[in-house]
Amino acid sequence: MSSAASAIDPATGNWYFGGAGGKDGNTLRTSVLYVLALGAPICRGDCNCDGVVDFGDINPFVAVLGGATPCSFENCDVNGDGVINFGDINPFVAILSGGGGPCP
Numbered sequence: 001m002s003s004a005a006s007a008i009d010p011a012t013g014n015w016y017f018g019g020a021g022g023k024d025g026n027t028l029r030t031s032v033l034y035v036l037a038l039g040a041p042i043c044r045g046d047c048n049c050d051g052v053v054d055f056g057d058i059n060p061f062v063a064v065l066g067g068a069t070p071c072s073f074e075n076c077d078v079n080g081d082g083v084i085n086f087g088d089i090n091p092f093v094a095i096l097s098g099g100g101g102p103c104p
């Protein structure tokens with residue numbers, strides 16, 4: 001008999017899962033914990049990686065367009081086409097004009 005649990009840490013995106021110890025027939029099992037580093041979830045438009053899409057992301061977004069290294073490539077690739085360029089401006093503005101908000 002054993003039990004298992006699973007949880008995702010929203011801060012890191014790491015997925016923790018494992019099972020408690022137990023005994024299957026004559027086999028004694030020990031507790032296990034696995035950590036799957038998934039990385040932080042993608043939050044389109046959160047170009048300063050603070051967990052919120054708001055006006056504070058404008059300057060970092062513009063800096064990335066100018067060649068700066070993004071805190072998260074996926075967050076600044078707002079249209080999700082695999083490149084960060086002027087094609088991301090309109091989707092970025094659309095997110096901001098829609099009110100932005102906290103990342104999922």
Ligand SMILES: [Ca+2]
Binds near residue numbers: 045047050051053054
């Ligand atoms: Ca942000």
Ligand SMILES: [Ca+2]
Binds near residue numbers: 077079081082087088
């Ligand atoms: Ca893009």
